[in-house]
Amino acid sequence: MKTVNHWIGGKSVEGASGAFGQVTDPATGAVTTEVAFASAEEVDAAVAAAKAAFGTWGTSSLAARTAVLFRYRALLDAHRDELAELITAEHGKVHSDALGEVARGLEIVELACGITLQLKGELSTQVSGGVDVASIRQPLGVVAGITPFNFPAMVPMWMFPLAVACGNTFVLKPSEKDPSAALRLAELAAEAGLPDGVLNVVHGDKVAVDRLLEHPDVAAVSFVGSTPIARHIHGVATSHGKRVQALGGAKNHMLVLPDADLDAAADAAVSAAYGSAGERCMAISAVVAVGDTGDALVAKIRDRAEKIKIGPGDDPTSEMGPLITKAHRDKVASYVHGAAAQGAEVVLDGTGFTVEGYEDGHWIGLSLLDKVSTDADAYRDEIFGPVLCVLRAATYEEGIALINASPWGNGTAIFTRDGGAARRFQLEVQAGMVGVNVPIPVPVGYHSFGGWKDSIFGDHHIYGNDGVHFYTRGKVVTTRWPNPEDGGVDLGFPSHR
Ligand code: NAD
Numbered sequence: 001m002k003t004v005n006h007w008i009g010g011k012s013v014e015g016a017s018g019a020f021g022q023v024t025d026p027a028t029g030a031v032t033t034e035v036a037f038a039s040a041e042e043v044d045a046a047v048a049a050a051k052a053a054f055g056t057w058g059t060s061s062l063a064a065r066t067a068v069l070f071r072y073r074a075l076l077d078a079h080r081d082e083l084a085e086l087i088t089a090e091h092g093k094v095h096s097d098a099l100g101e102v103a104r105g106l107e108i109v110e111l112a113c114g115i116t117l118q119l120k121g122e123l124s125t126q127v128s129g130g131v132d133v134a135s136i137r138q139p140l141g142v143v144a145g146i147t148p149f150n151f152p153a154m155v156p157m158w159m160f161p162l163a164v165a166c167g168n169t170f171v172l173k174p175s176e177k178d179p180s181a182a183l184r185l186a187e188l189a190a191e192a193g194l195p196d197g198v199l200n201v202v203h204g205d206k207v208a209v210d211r212l213l214e215h216p217d218v219a220a221v222s223f224v225g226s227t228p229i230a231r232h233i234h235g236v237a238t239s240h241g242k243r244v245q246a247l248g249g250a251k252n253h254m255l256v257l258p259d260a261d262l263d264a265a266a267d268a269a270v271s272a273a274y275g276s277a278g279e280r281c282m283a284i285s286a287v288v289a290v291g292d293t294g295d296a297l298v299a300k301i302r303d304r305a306e307k308i309k310i311g312p313g314d315d316p317t318s319e320m321g322p323l324i325t326k327a328h329r330d331k332v333a334s335y336v337h338g339a340a341a342q343g344a345e346v347v348l349d350g351t352g353f354t355v356e357g358y359e360d361g362h363w364i365g366l367s368l369l370d371k372v373s374t375d376a377d378a379y380r381d382e383i384f385g386p387v388l389c390v391l392r393a394a395t396y397e398e399g400i401a402l403i404n405a406s407p408w409g410n411g412t413a414i415f416t417r418d419g420g421a422a423r424r425f426q427l428e429v430q431a432g433m434v435g436v437n438v439p440i441p442v443p444v445g446y447h448s449f450g451g452w453k454d455s456i457f458g459d460h461h462i463y464g465n466d467g468v469h470f471y472t473r474g475k476v477v478t479t480r481w482p483n484p485e486d487g488g489v490d491l492g493f494p495s496h497r
Contacts, residue, residue, distance in 0.1 A: 001032070001033065001034055002032060002033040002034070002180075003033070003034050003035075003036070004023070004033055004034070004035040004036065004179045004180055004183055004203060005036055005183075006036055006042060006046065006200075006202050006203060007183055007186040007199075007200060007201040008042075008046045008049050008197075008200050008201075008202070009045075009049035009052075009053075009196050009200070010049075010190055010195070010196025010197060011196070013042075013045075014036065015036020015037065015038065015042070015203075016041075016042060017036070017037055017038060017041075017042060019036075019037035019039070019204075019207075020034045020036060020037060021034070021035045021037055021176040021177075021203070021205070022034060022035075023035055023176075023177065023178065023179065023180075024090075024325065024362075025089055025090070025092075026090075026091065026092030026321065026322040026323060026324055026325070026361060026362045027313060027322050027361045028312075028358060028361055029326065029360030029361050029362065030360070032089070032090075033179075033180065035176055035179045036203055036204075037176070037203060037204040037205055037207065037208065038173075038202040038203060038204040038207070038208040039208075040208075042202060042204075042208075043171070043202055043204075043208050043211040043212055043215065044211070046171045046200040046201075046202045047142055047171055047212075047215050047217050047218060048217075049196070049197040049200055050142040050170065050171050050197055050198070050217075051141070051142050051169070052197055053169045053195055053196065053197030053198045054139075054142060054169045057164070057168075057169055057195060057197075057198050058139050058141070058167045058168070058169075059167075060167070062115065062119065065164070065165055065167070066112075066113055066114075066115060066116060066165070067193070068189075068192050068193045068194050069109060069112050069113045069115075069165055070113050071192040071193055072109060072161075072188065072192035072194070073106065073109045073110060073113055074192075075188045075191055075192050076102070076106055076109060076185075076188060077106065079184075079188060080099060080102050080106075081099070082184070083102045083153055083184060083185075084099045084101075084102055085098075085314070086153075086180045086181045086184055087101060087102075087152055087153055087178065087181050088313035088314055088321070089313075089314075090152065090177070090178035090180055090181070091149065091152055091177075091178045091279075091313075091321075091324060092277070092313050092321040092322045092323065092324060092361075092362070093276050093277070093279075093313050094313045094315075094318050094319065094320065094321050095316065096316075097275065097313075097321075098153075098313070101151050101153055101154040102153055102154070104154050104442065105151075105153050105154040105155075105156075105158070106157070107445035108157050108158055108161050108162060108445045108463050108467075109157060109161045111161075111162065111446055111463065111464070112162050112164075112165035113165075115162075115166065115468075118465070118468045119137055119166065119468070119472070121134055121135050121136040121137065122134065122135040123135075127478075130480050130482065130483070131478060131479065131480045132478075132479045132480075133476060133477070133478050133479070134476070134477045134479070135474060135475070135476050135477075136474070136475050136476075136477065137166075137468070137469075137472035137473065137474055137475070138167070138473060138475055139167030139168045139471065140168055140219040140243065140472065140473060141168060141169070141217070141219040142168065142169050142170075142171065142217050142218050143159075143163045143168045143169070143170050143171075143218070143220045143221070143222065143471060144170075144172075144173065144212040144213075144215075144218045144220070144221045144222070145159040145160060145163070145170060145172045145222045145223075146172075146173045146209055146212070146221065146222070146223045146224075146225065146233065147159070147172065147173070147175055147182070147223075147224055147225070148175055148224050148225040148226070148281075149175035149178050149279075149324055150276070150279045150280060150324075151280075152174060152175060152178040152179070152181040152182060153181040153182070153185060155224045156172055156174060156181075156182050156185060157185065158222075158449065158463050158467075159172070159222045159462070160172060160185075160199055162463060162468060162471055163471045164198055166468060166471040166472050167472075168219075168220075168471055169197060169198045169200075170198065170199050170200065171200045171201075171202060171212065171218070172186070172199070172200065172201045172202075173202055173204060173208050173209055174201065174203065176204060176205055177324055177325070178324075179203050182201055183201055186199050186200070186201045209233070213233060213236045213237045213240060213242070214236065214237075214240045218242060219242060219243065220242055220243035220244065220470065220471070221233060221237045221242050221243070221244045221245075221246070222462065223244070223245070223246040223247065224246075224281075224462070225247075225248070225249075226248060226382070227248035227249040227408070227454050227455070229248075230246035230247060230248035230249075230456070230457050231246070231248070231454075231457055233246045233457070234246040234457035234458055235457075243470065244457070244458045245450075245456070245458040245459075245461070245462060246456065246457040246458050247281075247449075247450060247451065247455065247456050247462060248408075248451075248455050248456060249281065249384075249408065249410075249454070249455065250281045250282070250283075250285075250382060250408050250410030250411065250451060250455050251285050251286060251382055251406055251408045251410075252272075252282060252283060252284050252285060252286070252408075252411045252412055252413075252431075253284070253286045253287075253288055253402075253403045253406065253412050253413075254268070254269060254272070254284045254286070254287045254288065254412070254413045254414075254415065254439060255288045255290065255393075255396075255399045255400065255412070255413070255414045255415070255425065256269075256287060256288065256289050256290060256293055256297060256414075256415045256416075257290050257396065257414065257415065257418065258290055258291035258292065258293050259417045259418055260293070260416050260417065261417065262293065262297055262300055263300060264415070264437070265297060265415040266297060266300035266301045266303075266304055267304065268284075268413070268415065268437075268438075268439035269284055269287050269301050269439065270301055270304040270305055270308070271439065271440075272284035272413075272439035273285065273287075273386070273387075274305065274308060274320055274366050274386045274388070275320070275440075276320075277320050277321060277322065277323055277364070278332075278383065278384060278385045278386040278388075279323065279324065279384055279385065280440070281410060281411075282410065282411045282433070282440045282441075282442055283440075284388070284413065284439050284440070285383060285387070285388065285389060286379060286388075286389045286390075286391060287388065287389070287390045287391070288390075288391050288392075288393050288399045288403065289390060289391070289393070290393050290394075290395065290396055290398075290399050291394065291395070294370070294371075294390065294392045297390070298368070298370050298390055301368060301388065301390070302348060302368055305348055305366045305368055305388075306348070306366075308320055308366055310322075310355065310366075311355055311358075312358060312361070320366070322355075322361045322362040322363050322364075323362045323363075323364055323385060324362065325362060328384070328385070329362040329363070329364050329385075331385075332364055332383055332384070332385030332386075332387060333351040333352075333364060335377060335378045335381070336350065336351050336369070336378070336387060337351065338377060339369045339372070339376065339378050342375070342376040342377060342378070343371070343372075343373050343376060344369040344370065344371060344372045344373070344376060344378065344389070345369070345370040345371050346367070346368075346369055347368040347369065347370050348365070348366055348367050348368040349365075349367055350364050350365025350366045350367040350386060351364060351365070351367070352365075353365030364385060364386060365386070366386045366388075367386060367388070368387075368388050369388070369389045370390045371390070371391075371392060372389040372390060372391050374391065374402060374405070376389075382408070396421060396424075396425075400425065400428055400429060403429060403431075404428075404429065406453075407453055407454045408451065408453055408454050408455045409430050409432060409451050409452030409453035409454075410431060410432060410433065410451035410452075410455035411431060411432070411433040411434070411435065411440065411441055411442075411451070412431040412433070412434055412435070413435035413436070413437075413438060413439045413440075413441060414429075414434075414435070414436055415437055416436075422436045422437075430452055430453065431451060431452055431455075432451035432452045432455065432456065432461065433449065433450075433451065443464065445463055445464065446465075447464045448460075448461035448462060448464030448465060448466035448467060449461055449462050449464070450462055450466070
């Protein structure tokens, strides 16, 4: 049995609380790893290490910081496969998907390598006689990151590379379900020359998280996870005076207009709904078929979905892996079992599926539910599994009204050949990330990622310019170097002269 320790002050630290979590290989159902769960005192030790490191890292030169980040980028590039294997072993996603996750995380490291441009301040000269004004941005101090199971490498990389590039130090609390990738990211950062204490990893559950939320030396919290926990994180951390960005769950809609290329739309729907077994916050979980497209589209989706090969993530022929836990698999199955009673047509029922030789894995097949009502549980809840709901709308107006009535607003997509309709959709849809004939519009690193409504709490999206703003605070310096001959007291309010 492997043990995953904390990473504090630049070294591996064994858990002292006596509490451990179990990590399972989703393909076999076997417990492979024990992960230490931090007590409040162990969290305090990590925050203390980060605080001590901030003393020198926060004032280190941009050249010194970016030199580390460039080395880190090269190391991550060289360890892509190893990281992807760690992800597959604990998350279950197929190797190619895990590699994709590493690549998207690497994008943010590359963005952080260019932090010199992002942190360039602004200067206005001669705003009045002999007066200059400069705007600069400075780091916050110790920042905490709390991340979900579904992207065990990418989501931590959305946070700490940019945070440390801005001069902060970081305490990461990764998901306890698949903690090994985050630990490896920290080890590689140390190998790249990141000074001890700049990046710390504490594992654990609510005990560790709640201590981070209230710790007086934590200045800001980045969170990515489900909506109820995001709401909790935002409420508690802001009540302790912290800056918070808390990204929550999603129900992402794809609107298919009658003029769309239905083959392209069906390819996109299958890729976006069932990729990573639907365990993506940007997965398409609801297709809204407009006009008379529904029957043909459902038939095309079914034909494609039936051919998807499900199997262990380390088998190169597998296209979809298992779900993260047995409990989650059973919860996902319950939505499929309850769908018909709530009025849906069950076109594909993936429950009861298993893989020969891996009978204890957390398997479920692909499910497709048609004519789902907006009152049905399968539509109202975030299922986070390979279950695609198709809803019907008579018109574009009916379709967009349906999408905008959703409490979530993470990602969405329109499939059409009509530029005017696509433009209207971009402006009218209430979601943070919009795809036009792109089913999973995850922004590139230099644009920010984030949703609207119950998909986010806090007002900064993650990475890109918003990330830099979140991890720094502004300061404006007004300067005059007076001519000694121009002295004299003036009690008037400073104004432009
Ligand atoms: P989760 O909310 O259960 O857990 C996220 C993190 O919070 C984990 O580190 C976990 O240990 C911690 N946590 C869990 N319960 C807690 C509690 N009661 N108090 C304090 N901390 C707690 O999410 P998950 O199941 O790991 O991940 C899946 C969810 O994340 C989905 O809802 C998905 O949509 C969402 N997600 C959103 C985005 C996004 O960018 N909006 C990205 C990825 C995942």
